[in-house]
Amino acid sequence: MYDAKAKVLKALAHPTRLWMTEQLANGERCVCEFVDAVDADFSTISKHLAVLKQVGIVEDDKRGKQVFYKLKVPCILNFMSCVEGVIESQVNAQAALLKK
């Protein structure tokens, strides 16, 4: 069970994948839109999306020449405010250390 959960978290634990996941919260996007936005190879983006798909975070939908991805589990994002909280408290702790 912990293995399965860790896999899902691992899928999210990459800056590009995390960013794409948050983008998908605003609605579906085609692969090409990501490629334009991120400065990376088509294949790199495609592989990242495949990772998200494999664990069930997103799903794809081929329409014409393009493939559209959409977020399957919006609750994923509820978590982010907590993660942001972790980061903020870390930043504050570091700042406090520097002041000493």
Add this chain to the structure above:
Amino acid sequence: MYDAKAKVLKALAHPTRLWMTEQLANGERCVCEFVDAVDADFSTISKHLAVLKQVGIVEDDKRGKQVFYKLKVPCILNFMSCVEGVIESQVNAQAALLKK
């Protein structure tokens, strides 16, 4: 920003670290308790806890010979029900595929 968030997620994205984090939700634990429970070397456990500490998920408290760790950000766990949902829907999808 996405880098920072990804780091926090990456810290959680390991079965042992995830398990330890959930254990810490029930109160602080000393390193030795984890070593007894997980079948792994002291050093392995210690390093995992260091990863969690480094990103600010847990904090440590040395008391006498022992070091106690505790969860700094309980909200981390709110997320897990969502992750479990992801897994469940994956399992169902796979089952549906097999039936065909």
Add this chain to the structure above:
DNA sequence: TTATCATTTGGTTATTGTGCCAAATACTCA
């Protein structure tokens, strides 16, 4: 101070993840 216990750190090796390129596939339109 020395012995001992609890934990961390350093080093090594095996495994996994990342990103690019090139080639393959899938679809559409002429």
Add this chain to the structure above:
DNA sequence: TGAGTATTTGGCACAATAACCAAATGATAA
């Protein structure tokens, strides 16, 4: 069918991670 566009796949080089062992550190008790 053939050309062109969108995406995926395979392969490779390189970086990062994980787990173990051995050695170092820190605290306590004898």
